Amino acid sequence: MRIARHTIWIARPREAVFDFFTDFSQASRWRQYVVSMAPIDSRPLGVGSRLRLDMEVMGHRQSFDLEVLAFERPSLWRHRTAESDFKGHVEYRFETEGAGTRVTMTMAARPATLYGWLALPIMALSRNKPYVEQLPRLKGAMEGAGAL
Secondary structure, X not given: OEEEEEEEEEOOOHHHHHHHHOOHHHHHHHOOOXXXXXXXXXOOOOOOOEEEEXXXXXXXXEEEXXXXXXEEOXXXXXXXXXXXXXXXXXXXXXXXXXXXXXXXXXXXXXXXXXXXXXXXXXXXXXXXXXXXXXXXXXXXXXXXXXXX
């Protein structure tokens, strides 16, 4: 089930957008709630890579890992997190459009437990909200004053 889909146009070449997206030292500039994001191991970034994500939400710090499911530079990134009640992924597509790049983020999830089935409608409503600003923040980080 698709939970959310957002898209935005960024006035930068696709390779530059993808490279900025995968520069995890920049993650806190545009990813809401992210304090830090870094690969767990030293292997080259690609399918199967795992990353540690530290977030702060409402004064509470949380850490979790995500796994890269698809990595096709400069066009596709897909990852999943270790949620026990849902199976799904977050996907970003990067497509050349005119003199810039169209970035589309899609979140999909399906319940894996009874709680997941009961919580899915609430998740669908609430998960969309934090991500509404994510792509505009990515655009601002890349196009704003002092950007790249």
